[in-house]
Amino acid sequence: MTAPTPAALLDPEAIRRLRELDPSGGNKLLERVVAAFSSSLDRLLPDLARARETDPPDFAVIRHVSHTLKSSSASLGATTLSARCADIEAMVREGRTQGLAGQLDAMLQDIQQVRTALAALL
Amino acid sequence: MLPTGQALDDLPPRPRVLLVDDDEVNLLLTAAALRERGFEVTEAPSGSEALAQLSTRAPDVVVLDALMPELDGFETCALLRATPGFESLPVLMLTGLDDEASINRAYQAGATDFFVKSSQWSLLDGRLRYLLRSSRTRLELERSKAKLARAQDLARMGSFEWRRDVAASFAISAEGLRVFGRGPQDKLDFIGVMRMVPADDRHVFLRLLRDVVAHTSVLITDLPLTLPDGRQRVVHIEAEPEFSEQGAVSGYTGILQDVTDRRQAEDRIRQLAHFDALTGLPNRRQLIWRVERAIESARRGGHEVGLLLIDLDRFKVINDTLGHAAGDELLVEVGKRLRSCVRHSDQIMEGVLEGLGNRSHRGLEAVGRLGGDEFVALLPEVADERDAERVAQRVLDAMREPIFVGGQECFVTASVGIAIYPRDGQSMADLLRNSDVAMYAVKSQGRNASAVYSPQLAGHGKQKLELESALHKALERNEIVLHYQPKIDVRAARMVGAEALMRWQRGNVLVPPADFIPLAEETGLIVPLSEWALKEAARQAKLWSLQFGFSDSIAVNLPSRLFERTDLVEHIHQCVSAYGVPHRSIQLEITENNLMKDLQNVIPSLHRLNEVGVEISIDDFGTGYSSLAYLTTLPISEVKVDRTFVRDLGITPQSSAVVTAIIALARALGLRVIAEGVETLRQMEVLHRLGCSLMQGFLFSKALPADELERWIAQTVLPRKAPWITQADGSQDVVRGQR
Numbered sequence: 001m002t003a004p005t006p007a008a009l010l011d012p013e014a015i016r017r018l019r020e021l022d023p024s025g026g027n028k029l030l031e032r033v034v035a036a037f038s039s040s041l042d043r044l045l046p047d048l049a050r051a052r053e054t055d056p057p058d059f060a061v062i063r064h065v066s067h068t069l070k071s072s073s074a075s076l077g078a079t080t081l082s083a084r085c086a087d088i089e090a091m092v093r094e095g096r097t098q099g100l101a102g103q104l105d106a107m108l109q110d111i112q113q114v115r116t117a118l119a120a121l122l
Numbered sequence: 123m124l125p126t127g128q129a130l131d132d133l134p135p136r137p138r139v140l141l142v143d144d145d146e147v148n149l150l151l152t153a154a155a156l157r158e159r160g161f162e163v164t165e166a167p168s169g170s171e172a173l174a175q176l177s178t179r180a181p182d183v184v185v186l187d188a189l190m191p192e193l194d195g196f197e198t199c200a201l202l203r204a205t206p207g208f209e210s211l212p213v214l215m216l217t218g219l220d221d222e223a224s225i226n227r228a229y230q231a232g233a234t235d236f237f238v239k240s241s242q243w244s245l246l247d248g249r250l251r252y253l254l255r256s257s258r259t260r261l262e263l264e265r266s267k268a269k270l271a272r273a274q275d276l277a278r279m280g281s282f283e284w285r286r287d288v289a290a291s292f293a294i295s296a297e298g299l300r301v302f303g304r305g306p307q308d309k310l311d312f313i314g315v316m317r318m319v320p321a322d323d324r325h326v327f328l329r330l331l332r333d334v335v336a337h338t339s340v341l342i343t344d345l346p347l348t349l350p351d352g353r354q355r356v357v358h359i360e361a362e363p364e365f366s367e368q369g370a371v372s373g374y375t376g377i378l379q380d381v382t383d384r385r386q387a388e389d390r391i392r393q394l395a396h397f398d399a400l401t402g403l404p405n406r407r408q409l410i411w412r413v414e415r416a417i418e419s420a421r422r423g424g425h426e427v428g429l430l431l432i433d434l435d436r437f438k439v440i441n442d443t444l445g446h447a448a449g450d451e452l453l454v455e456v457g458k459r460l461r462s463c464v465r466h467s468d469q470i471m472e473g474v475l476e477g478l479g480n481r482s483h484r485g486l487e488a489v490g491r492l493g494g495d496e497f498v499a500l501l502p503e504v505a506d507e508r509d510a511e512r513v514a515q516r517v518l519d520a521m522r523e524p525i526f527v528g529g530q531e532c533f534v535t536a537s538v539g540i541a542i543y544p545r546d547g548q549s550m551a552d553l554l555r556n557s558d559v560a561m562y563a564v565k566s567q568g569r570n571a572s573a574v575y576s577p578q579l580a581g582h583g584k585q586k587l588e589l590e591s592a593l594h595k596a597l598e599r600n601e602i603v604l605h606y607q608p609k610i611d612v613r614a615a616r617m618v619g620a621e622a623l624m625r626w627q628r629g630n631v632l633v634p635p636a637d638f639i640p641l642a643e644e645t646g647l648i649v650p651l652s653e654w655a656l657k658e659a660a661r662q663a664k665l666w667s668l669q670f671g672f673s674d675s676i677a678v679n680l681p682s683r684l685f686e687r688t689d690l691v692e693h694i695h696q697c698v699s700a701y702g703v704p705h706r707s708i709q710l711e712i713t714e715n716n717l718m719k720d721l722q723n724v725i726p727s728l729h730r731l732n733e734v735g736v737e738i739s740i741d742d743f744g745t746g747y748s749s750l751a752y753l754t755t756l757p758i759s760e761v762k763v764d765r766t767f768v769r770d771l772g773i774t775p776q777s778s779a780v781v782t783a784i785i786a787l788a789r790a791l792g793l794r795v796i797a798e799g800v801e802t803l804r805q806m807e808v809l810h811r812l813g814c815s816l817m818q819g820f821l822f823s824k825a826l827p828a829d830e831l832e833r834w835i836a837q838t839v840l841p842r843k844a845p846w847i848t849q850a851d852g853s854q855d856v857v858r859g860q861r
Binding site for chain 1: 150
């Protein structure tokens with residue numbers, strides 16, 4: 001049904017817990033979660049892009065986006081992405097802007113990979 | 123699906139969760155996880171939406187994401203707490219793992235607990251159930267505290283505590299403040315409480331308190347105080363020491379209760395126990411106590427005590443004619459007057475008299491009510507019996523003025539019996555008995571006087587007293603019986619009726635009527651006795667009609683006071699109806715003297731009785747001074763020639779002249795004549811010759827018990843065996859011959 005998922009991208013334990021919530025798949029929970037994740041990305045990523053364009057960047061938006069993605073990606077088992085979001089959130093909270101841009105770029109890359117992996121999951 | 127490993131206990135089967143998270147993914151997953159674990163989940167994507175949800179359906183618990191755009195979790199929580207009804211709704215705040223600041227803010231905003239987001243759903247499940255359970259427990263605790271406060275309020279009870287070695291260490295609960303007449307916000311310290319206590323009681327209390335604290339003992343006392351609004355209250359206080367873990371006394375905790383009502387009730391009970399409710403005078407019990415103390419004191423002091431027993435004369439008559447309410451009124455007034463005759467002291471005394479000085483027995487002096495119309499005056503020290511007689515005279519004088527009760531003036535007199543300690547008795551019981559003997563002596567000598575006891579009085583009085591008391595019980599013990607003396611028509615030699623005569627079978631002794639009827643009349647017992655006799659006669663008439671076809675009447679003697687009762691006709695009606703015999707089965711006899719004494723009062727009854735068929739017979743006829751004019755108007759059927767005339771028949775010519783006159787008169791008025799006390803054949807013969815054939819007397823038969831009378835009829839009358847029958851047969855010829 002699906003291609004093998006790169007282990008580093010999605011934690012199989014998290015996916016197993018996800019599937020457990022809807023063992024028969026009757027509620028199409030996995031699909032709905034992935035769709036919700038995807039729609040929230042569609043909402044958050046343009047906000048993020050706009051926040052980075054201003055000078056200085058809108059740190060509140062960056063913090064909100066990273067915070068939201070931190071927990072939702074963790075729920076999906078995207079541990080690398082979640083960890084990176086946590087890092088970004090902490091940097092913004094503590095006012096460490098050095099290297100923030102690089103981290104944000106890396107986060108966008110992680111997101112792309114997670115999206116691919118999630119699509120493969122369905 | 124039921125969650126595994128989770129006991130649902132007392133929680134609702136599907137606890138309702140309001141889940142608030144702006145992140146769709148988390149909202150979806152958390153909701154799914156909680157639903158799977160048995161919760162009913164409502165999702166809200168923002169704080170404002172969550173608050174809107176609350177008003178439609180209240181959840182059991184709220185799970186709130188801390189960080190949300192616009193209204194964040196803290197603000198939402200604070201708003202929720204400010205909403206009435208949600209002050210104690212459990213709220214679980216979801217925070218990040220590394221977010222210590224959020225945790226503190228969560229508590230400040232009123233969150234019940236925080237929870238670090240995790241996809242370990244069982245942890246969230248467990249936390250929520252714990253929250254629900256503790257919230258339920260807290261709710262119950264609050265309810266039970268409210269109940270306790272309400273119960274304490276109702277019981278006018280509160281609590282207080284006192285901590286040792288702490289400033290402002292005395293604290294009273296809100297309920298306790300109310301006991302002291304203060305509101306929950308008022309400040310009341312120990313000194314404030316003490317200010318309400320009267321100085322004397324305060325000193326006693328503080329001394330007690332010092333003592334209690336010094337010995338680490340329990341404090342139990344009642345404290346009288348005056349509240350700020352002036353009300354006098356009594357507060358009961360109980361406190362126990364509290365100990366620290368090291369075993370040292372750390373303070374006292376206790377309860378206080380307004381026991382004013384109880385104290386008043388206790389005082390009232392004490393009052394009732396010692397004082398007569400009607401007159402307010404000391405009652406029998408208090409009197410006994412006082413007399414006993416007076417005797418003790420007299421024994422030590424070597425002086426004399428006077429006891430006066432005061433009994434109202436004919437009080438029963440007042441009670442019977444004016445009613446009990448008027449009787450009570452009269453007793454109250456008599457009580458007041460008697461009180462003024464002595465140095466009356468109302469003080470309740472239960473303890474010892476020591477310490478009041480050697481004149482203290484003077485304080486025992488009082489008038490009390492023994493019961494009914496009997497009063498006692500106690501004179502704790504008299505020089506001699508003349509002292510007591512002077513007080514007795516004062517009592518008699520005090521009664522002289524009429525008493526206005528029941529709308530009319532009553533003249534009341536009293537009979538006073540006096541007994542002196544130690545001469546007339548060594549104990550209360552002896553003195554009371556002997557004053558009673560003296561009082562009875564006064565009664566029998568015409569009342570309205572006093573007498574000092576002497577042993578000579580005792581013999582007669584005692585016997586009479588016993589007789590009266592026994593007579594009271596005679597009716598209920600079935601000791602009263604009716605005997606029947608036949609009325610004979612000698613012409614036909616047959617029985618034409620019977621007179622019922624009361625007998626008192628007292629043990630083995632048959633008490634003759636002369637020995638108890640006067641007493642019964644004096645005490646009023648004659649009324650129930652007569653009523654009983656009417657009923658018994660009706661019963662016997664029925665029995666005889668069944669046994670030998672008896673269809674005549676049984677005559678019952680009634681005193682005039684019974685004829686005065688308006689219910690006499692009704693009573694007779696009930697008696698005859700009860701046994702199914704006609705009214706004429708009962709005949710009533712009233713003596714001529716009785717009749718003439720109360721003629722005006724008796725006549726209406728006579729008419730009514732006559733109308734229903736009850737015949738009236740005039741007893742002892744010829745002994746009184748009947749107005750012949752009256753006799754013609756009275757509805758009577760029979761006159762009974764008095765036995766004194768019969769006795770002298772054939773001996774003195776006057777007697778036969780009287781009898782002849784009576785017979786002539788009766789004939790003229792259409793009345794029957796019957797002669798009483800016929801004992802000899804000669805008397806019978808003369809009566810018969812004079813035209814009187816109805817007779818009664820020992821010649822025929824004495825009064826017999828009902829069954830013996832039946833035997834007498836069967837063995838004597840029917841076989842025509844008695845000498846008076848043959849004689850009567852003979853004299854009939856004489857009569858016939860004369861005609």
